[in-house]
Amino acid sequence: MAGAANSKQTEIKKAPIMISLIIGAFFAILNETLLNVAFTDLMNDLQVSTATVQWLSTGFLLVVGILIPVTALLLQWFTTRQLFLGAMTLFTIGTVICGIAPTFSFLLIGRLIQASGTGLLIPVMMNTVLVLFPPDKRGGAMGMIGLVIMFAPAIGPTLSGVIVESLNWRWLFFIVIPFALFSIAFAALYLKNITDITKPKVDITSIILSTVGFGGIVFGFSSAGEGSHGWASPEVYLTIIAGAIALILFVIRQLRLEDPLLDMRAFLSPMFSLATVLVIIVMMTMFSTMIILPLFLQGGLALSAFVAGLALLPGGILNGFISPLCGRIFDKFGPKVLLIPGGALLVIVMWLFTNVTTSTSVFQFIVLHSLLMIAVAMIMMPAQTNGLNQLPRKYYPHGSAIINTLVQVGGAIGIALFISILASGQARYLSSVGDTTANIEAAALTAGVQSTFSIGLIFAILAFILTLFMKRTVAPEEVTEQ
Template sequence: MISLLLAGFIGMFNETALNVALSDLIDLFHISASTAQWLTTGYLLALGILVPISGLLLQWFSTRQLFIASLIFSILGTLVAALAPGFEILMIARVIQAAGVALMLPLMFNTVLVIIPAEKRGGAYGLIGLVLVVAPAVGPTITGLLIEKLSWNWIFWLSLPILVISFLFGMRFMQNISTITKPKIDIFSLIFSTLGFGGIVFAFSSAGEGEGGWGTTKVVFSMVVGVLGLMIFIIRQLKMKQPMMELRAFRHPMFTIGTLMIFFTLILMLSAMLVLPIYLIRGLGLSAFTTGLVLLPGGILNAIMLPIMGRVFDKFGLKWVVPSGYVIITVTLWFLSGITIATPLALIIVLHSCLMIGISMVWMPSQANGLNQLPPELYPHGSAIMNTLQQLAGAIGTAVAVSIMTGGMNSFMKDVADKAAPGNGPLAWIAGIQDAFIFAIVVAIVGLFFAFFIKRVHVGKQQ
């Protein structure tokens, strides 16, 4: 578990580590904001395509084999990223990194499901939460310090030795715990999965680029291909005796609700983690390091709260924890939607901390409760489904946030008389960011509605 958690921490750290560096990379590589966000969205796009296959891989290869493959991809991608001379090579490196994480995350969840009793999984998922939530939360702080003192390349040079340590530790102690059944590989399922998940994420991501937005041929065509591919994939999985992804897991109602909770939470968290650093750097003119320090208290609070929430779930359940978490998230986002160039930094720190507390109250209890309802034969598929939708949600959240932010900026600039005035730039960024938070509020309200339907799954009484 230590090997898995270390590797998973770096994988999730890399998911948002470049967010603070995007402003520097825009200037360094001479690219637009919508192009730069592909360093985050492209990473998530690759995960969205590769993670659905993980349930199949968990039944074909041993724990050690998947762990070794995951670390090789992660180490190679991180090394290429550290040495990348320009945007194109860095983008390729991000895809290689994503391949490693796509294997690591489902492997980590499946390991917990196999080796830890159901009544103790809340605490275990609290530890995993330190990986999945805290790593992206503290990423901007560490990145800001590295950019301030060294350069953006050191984001990856710092990650590399930790991955190597995880690899060596895992080679020594990793055991094979999974059952290898080697189900038949269906090529058509792989094709339609790639077209479905990849097409939808690509459409959302492309909507934020250039003029035309959602009405461009590229966006419409990608969305149509994605939706059709996903529909065919779903129909095919339901008809197969040995599907690549066992969608019958959704027959278990609390698994479905838990998956929805995580889906909405990821959209909220990763969109907020993308636009907040941009607000602090482009809107307020802060340095990357100062931006990281502003976001640090929320990351620390999240680290403290996640294991606590895991233990609260194990002991008391989640009936009021998850809805209360969504209330905190919704109210916090409402305040964030009103931030201006004059908003005190102290208020930003408090709001970000409240957002992280709300997320900790929703994520791990929902995930543990949902997976607890599944029978053991659905563990690999349940892990794959949740992780697939997590990456899809992250990609959609970041892409839509950037799209809405770009639209808000363009709308602001159209209404100003002197477009060249230096003060209008930061105001345009803030106007776009306010719109992005309004989008997040809508998602939070939908999540709050579903949160009232969540019920505790009692061990041995799965529905």
């Protein structure tokens, strides 16, 4: 009877805990893309250059990339409630600073504080799902997280366009503040701790190596992707080299420590390793579209930033609706019924994208982008959930931190790689014709975009091959209990 009562109590607690996490994370992650359409206004108002304003995105990515690895340690030192409330408080303070910022420096400081909160939230959400739900129920819960992680950034540019046109860029922050405060109040009332506090030894050397390693990789690739530096810049390649060396030393140290910051032994679980590689490849494939498509819609089809953002909205909405559905299908039937068709759809869509031109209709772009986001929904969360399911409970914080860190690194690499491919494709075309009329510029952009999607197609094919090897798994202790 006592067991039944405890079980019932746990069931009652799940909904408010998940609602608390989802509300806060939605608005925190929304801010990753909310500023993209407002960059021109910010440059004019605050009198800064394109290279300078890009730091609002690069700095955000950098802080998130540095913080996520440390969450594996923080999750063992602080309760779920303490971490979430701390993260949301940081995010809210940063949002207020951004809204009232008199100069660009203040805006950047506020943006970095926002990123500190966001970097803590995603691993906290995933780890909570792993602890709170048994393996056969995790798919649906992870699907709800997928809705937040994918839908929030997808609607960011569209929402930003509406707000900037109607009001001004400061309202991008003012509108978020009441929701952030509501999230803090709701969590203070309903969010309970459900994780184990073990307080492992803090290894300062690991934190330093992690910060230099992940920070160097994210900063280096993000700087190259901005276009103002390029791969030949010492700031880019020296930072990437330093980051790579620090990461190698970091991994070696983790394997030797009794209480590692990120336990690399999680990779001994084959489905976790496979899922991690698959998720990174899919993220890079998605970035080939999420970054390049708005550029092509504006530069090739001459659409406004707002209309270009609006064209991407149906795909974001579809992804949001389908992610929870895919989670429930995963719980019932396992990963293969989603991953293999999703991988096949991804290959088809990327192949169709390689044939786009300036005569391709906006409607076709909307359909292709929507199909892409459906494919991503069928792969991302099911793959992550299946991989994390194989880990023993003690590896939950490490597994969620590893995947989320590598997704950030993969995102930064994806942006830089595909922007570089676009630029080189344009340059090759222009050098072959020796002219720079408006029509030639559009044709050069088309050539660059087709080159980019061709590389994206290769990544999609690799992702499809990996889906063929994915098997349904549960954690070792789950097998023992059964």
